[in-house]
Amino acid sequence: MSRPVRKKAERKSPAERAAEIAAAAREVAVEDGISALTLRSIAARIDVAPALVAHYEPNMESLIARTFGGIVQAELIEVGALVADLATPRARLSHLLDTLLDGTRDDVTLIWVEAWAMGRRNEALAQRVRDEMDDWHAFLLGIVTAGVAEGEFETDDPAGVAWQLLGMIDGLNAHALVRWGDSGERGSRIGHAVEGMLGMRRGALAVG
Amino acid sequence: MSRPVRKKAERKSPAERAAEIAAAAREVAVEDGISALTLRSIAARIDVAPALVAHYEPNMESLIARTFGGIVQAELIEVGALVADLATPRARLSHLLDTLLDGTRDDVTLIWVEAWAMGRRNEALAQRVRDEMDDWHAFLLGIVTAGVAEGEFETDDPAGVAWQLLGMIDGLNAHALVRWGDSGERGSRIGHAVEGMLGMRRGALAVG
């Protein structure tokens, strides 16, 4: 006779409850991916009736899209801050790659991979994915163009290089979702490829 | 009063029926992804009762895993044959990249992306994904080592380069699932990166 005991949820202001639901959704997504986002999984996490979650969201599509956006946006800000203080574009890029490929971000990688797939059935999510990819591209493009301006990098297609970088990072991380064990080597492998794209001599990226 | 009309399926030998079901599953997966593989979607395609599909498969997990394997294996064989006759490793690699990044293989890309995500809930699929990735890696490794032996490429970590190549290809293709429009540029962007990994001078990959 041990049913889930929930008396009655505390009454909160709409803004507060909406924020709580959004936070719960982010937690669920980080733990089990955005494919695990259901009215019931979110409601259970904050010990609330599923209908309440539905009451605060027009539909699941938009909730998934917004949750994806929140997580990915936060990561971009976090990573951006982590790199902002470094002296040179080369150092920023090198540290960025080390950070993104250190194998500790599989939770966010899963979210990206699921988003690419689910985006084909959820247009709101697809639009959000495009927006966030644009933001990441702009971030990388900033580093690349700065490096070109300072003479560290050399390319006639900075935007293309930025897309290429993003593709490499995402692809290697996606592989790690199923292939364990090689996380430590992910970062080191990408070096020469980046040097080739940016006209650097071999090993120049990782130095110092 | 227009119900789906199906009298009774023609009686076939187990081997024949099993092959038919496998083929139907591959068709469904290529059209709508492996997430669309259900007893009912497969049964409907060959105009058969859903229970018959279940009768031929122990469970959905293995059906999905085997269907994934069949599709991906076929593509590797197809692409391998497409490139086998070319004279030099450089030509093989160049043509391979052009082929895989020409934007005409989104169907298979969707299957890969879904497999990385679904592999976390379907161990049989995850194992199959690892196996197929190993095969692709071995294929790329063969080209790289041949190039090194013939003096076209230069690297002290051919296996790492092969993984890197695979990651780049998959990442760029995955992006295209949501970001259309740039398919024509995918192939051209990867060139300098590859040249950097393989110690080639700029532009050497694409020549002739």
Place this chain on the structure above:
DNA sequence: CAACTTGTTGATCGTTTGATCAATAGTAGA
């Protein structure tokens, strides 16, 4: 203190899914 507003819930609906099983109807062998 009464009336009103509204945050919250249980109940319920319609779908879709994988799975099981007794019953049916072709097919081959005696």
Place this chain on the structure above:
DNA sequence: TCTACTATTGATCAAACGATCAACAAGTTG
């Protein structure tokens, strides 16, 4: 021809999903 075998099916189940809505109750206002 009769019998044994088995490929195939309809019916059905439980689980999980998004969604809706009348009803309840905790605040707020007058």
